[in-house]
Amino acid sequence: MTVLTALLVYFGWQRNDVMTDRLGIEESILGQSTRDYLLRSVRPALVLLLVIAAGGLIWLQLDRVLAPRIRERGAADRVVRYSLRLLTWAWVLLPLVVFVFGTVSGAFVFTGGQEFAFIAWPLSIGAGALLTYYGMHLRGTVAPDKEPLLRIFVAITVVVMLFWGTSNYATLQGRTLADRLIGNMRGQNEVTVYSSKRLFLTGAGVAEAELPGKNNAYSYRYSGLRLLAHAGGRYFLVSDQWAPGKGAVMVLREKDSALRMEFSRS
Known part of the structure; x- marks a missing residue:
């Protein structure tokens, strides 16, 4: 054993x-x-x-x-x-x-x-x-x-x-x-991230949008992301057009109360 x-x-x-x-x-x-x-x-x-x-x-x-x-x-x-x-x-x-x-x-x-x-x-x-x-x-x-x-x-x-x-x-x-x-990166889950503060997530295909309203729980939305992996209580995200050596891997904590993530498949 x-x-x-x-x-x-x-x-x-x-x-x-x-x-x-x-x-x-x-x-x-x-x-x-x-x-x-x-x-x-x-x-x-x-x-x-x-x-x-x-x-x-x-x-x-x-x-x-x-x-x-x-x-x-x-x-x-x-x-x-x-x-x-x-x-x-x-x-x-x-x-x-x-x-x-x-x-x-x-x-x-x-x-x-x-x-x-x-x-x-x-x-x-x-x-x-x-x-x-x-x-x-x-x-x-x-x-x-x-x-x-x-x-x-x-x-x-x-x-x-x-x-x-x-x-x-x-x-x-x-x-x-x-x-x-x-x-098959296009086959990975699409991820939309909502955040109470600006995260400055950048990459080819990543779109940042500031949400209207002053009393919103979330002020920013990030789209054009894909789930690369989920491990150790963290999400590893990449852009739609990511490839090894071309673009960064973004890491977000699973238990961050300032974030909300939506997952979907195209």
């Missing part, structure tokens, strides 16, 4: 960091809490966890067939012999297969294959280490006095590769979210 929680928090932070960097703002500005990272990471991280669970189920089926065969027929059996060879070199073979797949996909301009290889590369190293460790147990070549150290080193390798694979997956997710926002 500790490793899983750490993975979810790290995934949420890394995805946000990549997304905000692509949008041209600093991740810390969002002010998201650990709870925010956890809740926003559960859904996309489920895919990664399901892949790991599926790999574990495949290994259990392999063990169910292979372990009894080794006890009954020994290493002289052809299936056993080749299986043990594959397991022994799994730490090299699995990453090599992923690398070749990614290279071939790149040659044929198959983006999906390259993205899969980008995520699977570190995971294949961890899975290969586990399979090699499993093969050593089947062969009975693990010395009892070295068993604790071997377990520690394998566990460290697997955990590091999990975080590496999670980082790569979060990087792709962050890029996708940022590109979706940039390419």
